[in-house]
Amino acid sequence: MDSNTAVTSSDIETAKSTRGSQSLADRLFYSLRKDIVEGRMAAGSKISEPELARRFDASRGSLREALMRLESLGLLERKVNVGARVVELTERGLLELYDVREALEGMACRLAAQNRSQEDLVELRQMLHRHEQQEELQAGTAYYQPEGDFDFHFRIVQASHNDLLIDTLCNRLYYRVRMYRYQLGMASPRAHRAFREHSHIIEAIEAGDGELAEILMRRHIRASRSNIEKKLTNS
Numbered sequence: 001m002d003s004n005t006a007v008t009s010s011d012i013e014t015a016k017s018t019r020g021s022q023s024l025a026d027r028l029f030y031s032l033r034k035d036i037v038e039g040r041m042a043a044g045s046k047i048s049e050p051e052l053a054r055r056f057d058a059s060r061g062s063l064r065e066a067l068m069r070l071e072s073l074g075l076l077e078r079k080v081n082v083g084a085r086v087v088e089l090t091e092r093g094l095l096e097l098y099d100v101r102e103a104l105e106g107m108a109c110r111l112a113a114q115n116r117s118q119e120d121l122v123e124l125r126q127m128l129h130r131h132e133q134q135e136e137l138q139a140g141t142a143y144y145q146p147e148g149d150f151d152f153h154f155r156i157v158q159a160s161h162n163d164l165l166i167d168t169l170c171n172r173l174y175y176r177v178r179m180y181r182y183q184l185g186m187a188s189p190r191a192h193r194a195f196r197e198h199s200h201i202i203e204a205i206e207a208g209d210g211e212l213a214e215i216l217m218r219r220h221i222r223a224s225r226s227n228i229e230k231k232l233t234n235s
Contacts, residue, residue: 028066111160113210
């Protein structure tokens with residue numbers, strides 16, 4: 001294993017604790033997914049199954065199950081004569097993902113304006129208020145969003161109430177997109193502007209204006225893509 005993919009003792013404890021109803025493969029999957037998204041397992045780094053099995057005190061079978069699930073999310077890729085590697089952050093990968101995001105999240109906004117419940121609106125406002133309290137956002141240096149229901153984009157898609165769209169964006173593509181956003185997009189001078197854009201999108205959804213909500217989301221994602229593309233180019 002490459003040195004920059006080393007697993008910390010806290011990762012091992014995460015994988016071995018909270019046994020409950022989760023299988024070892026589940027715990028490995030969640031721990032490794034977090035490490036990949038947040039960059040502790042570096043993009044492009046090689047996966048050593050024996051090393052991971054030793055570090056996590058896990059069976060090869062459980063580990064392989066976890067790695068297959070990570071591969072299905074697009075976080076790992078396998079190449080002939082090379083083996084498994086963490087997916088790389090590339091300009092082409094960025095453009096492909098963000099083209100899909102722009103189209104589908106724009107649609108999600110339009111549907112959210114049509115289908116949102118009062119509960120959705122309350123939760124969106126509460127989430128935005130919680131984001132506003134972040135010290136990094138107030139300083140204008142970063143706009144960090146926890147995953148899942150506290151992530152603006154995840155929650156907007158949920159409010160569309162379209163099951164196929166939710167599965168595509170919140171399951172199949174979510175963590176690959178989040179990998180780009182977490183490692184290249186959240187720490188940004190765009191923090192204040194991105195928050196204002198989120199506010200305007202929610203206002204359009206509250207007003208039931210699906211056309212405006214879709215336009216605003218498309219513009220927002222194009223701006224985010226441009227920001228990340230510049231970081232990739234300069235890295």
